[in-house]
Amino acid sequence: MNPSNPVAVIGAGPVGLAAAAHLVARGLQPIVFEAGDRVGASVREWSHVRVFSPWEFNVDPAAVELLDRHGWDAPPSEGYPTGAELVERYLEPLAATPEIAAALRLGARVTGVTREGVDKLKDAGRDEAPFELVVDEDGSERRYVASAVIDASGTWTQPNPLGAGGLRAAGERALADRIAYGIPDVLDTARARYAGKRVVVVGSGHSAFNAILDLVALRESEPATQIVWAIRGQAPGRKYGGGGDDQLPERGALGAAVRGLVEDGSIALAGGFQTRVVSTRDGSIVLADGEREIVADEVIAATGFRPDLTVLGELRLDLDDRVEAARALAPLIDPNLHSCGSVPPHGVDELTHPDNGVYIVGMKSYGRAPTFLLRTGYEQVRSVVAALAGEWEAAHRVELVLPETGVCNRSPVPDADATAGASASACCGSGSTRDALVDVQAR
Template identity: 45%
Template sequence: MEAVKSLPVVVVGAGPVGLAAVAHLKVRGIPFILFEAGATVASNILSWKHIRVFSPWKYNIDKAARQLLKETLWQSPSDDGLPTGDELYSQYFKPFYELPFIKYNTYLNTKVLSIGRKNVDKMKTSGRENLPFVIQVLQGEEVRQFEAKAVIDATGTWNSPNPIGSGGVYAIGEIENSDNIFYGIPYILETHSHRYKNKSVLVVGSGHSSINAILELDRLKDQYPDTEINWVLRKKNIRDVYGGQENDAFEARGALGIKIEALVNNDRVNVYTPFQIQQVRKKEGRLQVIGFQHDRQYTLPPVDEIISNTGSRPDFSFVREIRLRIDSSLESVHEIATLIDPNIHSCGTVRPHGEKELRHPEKDFYIVGSKSYGRAPTFLMATGYEQVRSVVAAIDGDFDGALKVALDLPETGVCSVDLAGSVTGNACCGVEAKLKEKKASAACCG
């Protein structure tokens, strides 16, 4: 037992929340190992480095990480500035990773293959809580094993995008035609401009990623007038995606709703909603998208490329030997499902939560960050920072500290407004929030 206690804590995933976890472990003097599948920390954020976030710097830097960085020559960004993904990386994540005690304990280009208890499978109960975790990883062509006293899974969901097909499954022909489908946020105006200029492009999704894609395609259209923009949504009312606009206290986010409404009203975008995609097939070198609109089968005009912004889902493949408690619908950690379920909350309150709510039947194993939210689109970095602060406190035996959870969240205005100006609550936008001008509090996500 004492030998297990002397083992490090393993953190999987070097995104914002994983880095925050090792910051808190370092502050408490707990040895750790950090595994990252990418070639650098925050590699997923670099995939959308051209996108500017809505929340200012003061909500994007973990407190423990800030404490460690302040002991160096690091210059803190202005609290009120709105960083791009590239600025988040260059001004925060990379300098933090470069701290010797972080870099020395981080393994990049390392894919975790499996996590379990030493020498026992999932079915064996007796004494398993006293056994170390065994983490099997792939480094290059070599498979290695590490042992840990606790594991924090902060792998997120970015690399497991949802399909474009209706019902959460791949549309017929979607996989076969995936070379013409971009899952994520392409850099339309630069890196990927050759892929979209003077092409007919279909954007699928109703969140801010899809709105950003459409706005960039419209700018591309100014340079290449034959570019055609098509937009498929499942929502019954397109106004649900316009958000708070002038009433949004995050001015940059409210501006998105204003701009996209103007494009739609000026017929710069061909909108198909509600539309349920069933099939994608290639004919004469172009894609035909077939689905249902108002319960009638309909084939969209041919397109050349598809951009999928339909959200993502967690990957549990490497934790099959871990005893988990996962909500059956959201695929979130079970105890937080009722706090974040968009079927119930839309723009309702997300209470602060920590180690107590994140526990699994497997002692000392935690899923944190966006992966803890499963498929719910309501996650904010600041939420993950508080999660790992609480989890690390519990690992350190500070149970009072673990139980005291609180969130300092921005005032963000309304999430979505109907024609009468009342809150409709189903256009969550990527940051948790409190309504500024309404009496109800809100968790607008995104």
């Protein structure tokens, strides 16, 4: 590693900025590329969501140390931040520290990474060549040389489609304006879109739970609102989470609240529903699955996210063919193998690729697997940066124990409906029974 070249960090979200803080702490020079015009661009898109982990799990120790040196007004460790609070009280102050601000490039989208002068096919001189990043800055292409690359760009901008086979359902692209991917703010900025409407939420992870609970809260003041929850598995089962056995109480309460809504008939559950066709009829949007269809006014696709690996296409990566995570990490997080919400501590060893010096960290490191916690990403960058600094004892030292979900099962998991995303606190009232009003019918 050539110390005269900076370490490139892709993404200025929580994990990317934490990587920069660790680089500064170990005397390495970061350069941080953020495609958005502000830090935390993806977090801002779920700014209304209150996460299920307290502040202490959402801040990085090296970042906190840097912030404290500049007189940071730290939030109470036991509070649960919204996305907006995470940005305003943590990410923006961190990005404003002189050490990070000098390294930050906003409006800088990395479009490609390679070894300088050495394409993917060539062996000669590969290990000695620095990395070259192609960056679009306000329409102008610039090139930067780096000694290493830490990709913390996340997966938020790559939502999974409605289609059950991993591709868009027939008609999905044409009707994209009727589908909201992720977690729309149904109680505020998107209220008019959903109030008094028939809404189907597709997905079985925490993003779906958040959307359902917000819709139920909306129905308190807009009683004509109708809600159906469509999942690919036959029944939610372990997807509800561990309830009172979860070591993160708000995470357990989130699933328990949705379970209660299903059991008392407040929302309709369409189990075993695999969307194959999306169409319209009489102004409504129709999701079809062979023998059945769901008719609604609006669709929320909370079907998880996947990594965009095209930027790293000229690098030699060793990725699992199912999870799309680093091969050594994949068995620890593959939802086909187990349902554990916590993952064995891991770092540079599990994240290393054949092109030494490139690391995928944060949510993107999990590929298509769910249940990522920010603390996991912080531990990843701590270990990776220690290795880049040549401090291998620190790189291999375990400094993280994650809270269990209470639903750990290491036997093969059927109907693994891998959905992921930010999660909310369970804080909504229940509505009246709506099964008869939700149009889930046989064709």
